Amino acid sequence: MAGRILRELIHTRRTLWFWVLFPTLMLLLFGSVYAAQYGGMDRSFTRTSPGILIGAALFFSCLAGPLTLIVGERERHTIKRLLISPLSGTAYFLGVLWAHIIIAFGQAAIIYGITLSVGGGFRGNLWLGAMIIVLSVAAYAGIGVMFGAFFAKRTEDATGPVAAVGVPLLVLGGTFFSSDILTPFLLRLAQFDPIFHMNKAMRAVWIDGSRLSDVSDTISLLALMALISIALGAISYRTMLRTERMG
Amino acid sequence: MSAVPLIEIDRLQKRFGTIEVLKGVDVDILEGEIFGFLGTNGAGKSTTINILTNQITADSGTIKIAGMPASTESNRLIGLAPQDIALYPHLSARENLNFFAGVYGMRGAARHRHVARVLDGLELRSVSNIEVEKLSGGWQRRLNLAIALVHQPRIAILDESTVGMDVEARFNMWDTIRALKSDGVTVVLTTHLMDEAEALCDRIGILHDGRIAALGTMDELRDVVPAVELAEVECSDMQLLMRHAEASGFATRHYAGRLTLLLPKQLTIGDLIERLAPLQIQSARLRAISLSDVFLEITSTA
Secondary structure: HHHHHHHHHHOHHHHHHHHHHHHHHHHHHHHHHHHHHHHHHHEEEEEEEHHHHHHHHHHHHHHHHHHHOOOOOOOOOOOHHHHOOOOOOHHHHHHHHHHHHHHHHHHHHHHHHHHHHOOOOOOOHHHHHHHHHHHHHHHHHHHHHHHHOOOOOOHHHHHHHHHHHHHHHHHHOOOOOOOHHOOHHHHHHHHHHEEEEEEHHHHHHHOOOOOOOOHHHHHHHHHHHHHHHHHHHHHHHHHHHHHHHHO | OOOOEEEEEEEEEEOOOOOEEEEEEEEEEOOOOOEEEEEEEOOHHHHHHHHOOOOOOOOEEEEEEOOOOOOOHHHHHEEEEEEOOOOOOEHHHHHHHHHHHHHOOOHHHHHHHHHHHHHHHHHOOOOOEHHHHHOHHHHHHHHHHHHHHHHOEEEEEEEEOOOOOOOOHHHHHHHHHHHHOOOOOOOEOOOHHHHHHHOOOOOEEEEEEEEEEEEOHHHHHHOOOOEEEEEEEEEEOOHHHHHHHHHHHEEEEEEEEEEEEEOOOOOHHHHHHOOOOOOOOOEEEEEEOOOOHHHHHHHHHH
């Protein structure tokens, strides 16, 4: 499943280009905007990268990607073949997850490649950061599958939920600026935004060099969100199959 | 073709809301035969296929496939070529086949062998590395069937498999379907094309109003039409022709918009014209009973 998803993306190329272009431009833009405030391009890019990776990059690839994938199965009628195949909902979802984890690490390599090229980098534990990326991908992918299964019948329907729900969550989650500037009310509201916790964990680990024991609460919360999201994704996929079967 | 039923459908009933789609479908499909499912839109063909492939459950009645109830397990015996082309357009033909072979648990050399087998069997090798979206409709249809066969099913369900094909591609597809039968695959064909069913099917079941209204070989089905032969006659006054024909003991039908006389015994054109002599006959043609006539006889009178 993962191989098929990646092959399709490589053949079409366009989607992959956008998934590279968008976070790259956002990183260059926000890295430059905050350069004076943070005291240099290196420090600015280092501080901006985690938010851009989690918000700008993974949000669009790992949430919108599974969403359009599900809609695509329906539009291309391949869902009819999958319906009678031995492929389980869990296997399907794990394939989607695995493909998007690979994409996410590709995006991380590009973002941190740019950051390193201007003298920035990351400070904390590489593997802990990688774990946060995997948990974030899982959370996004589950929600993406759920949206695809329930709310988007056609490809053009997919952009609506992503823009209407996703972009405010990105902003509230502190993707493009530090959540320090949020009012107390917005900060309380942000606690319900999964992206806020993803950004918080990533910044703590790769900017401040926090260890697992320092961020265990946030990581636990992320793990819980990922589990809920995976469960929602698998249930949504099964529900969609039932709905499709009824014609 | 053996006389052993591979698919046993017994008193199958299904209701959607207030609409009773299947009212007791009974049919056995024999191992190794090409069985045609015909019916008007809404007759219950798709519902029957969906129950057969365990996509929906029947309200009552049973289906057995190789002795098993319709289930995930029995689905492994079935290859479904859906009416809509169901392919990944950005993957090549080979990549599509590889993916679906993998879905059925094939790995490594076994997968390679099965993919090569269908590529050769359906003469797809020359286009195997071309992205599906760049293939013509005929090739896509062929690949649509190939994917249904990649896991070597015992039963191939072909739902309107030749829709949209040009004549040559359609005849090629017929050859492929016949080759499947030669390989021992049981083929269940749903089609609206009467010539296709007539040319390919060993037996045909006509679904009408939620039931199998007629079932048998083409020769057996011809008995549904109460005639030995049919005559298509044109006359300057068709109403008069109809009245005269009926008064002369011929039953009449409107098959495919043409007034058709049902001849109870073999007649020559001369005999026919003699009987209709008082009329201004413009043309008269005797012809054999076709599947279309059988179908219209059932769907208009059942």
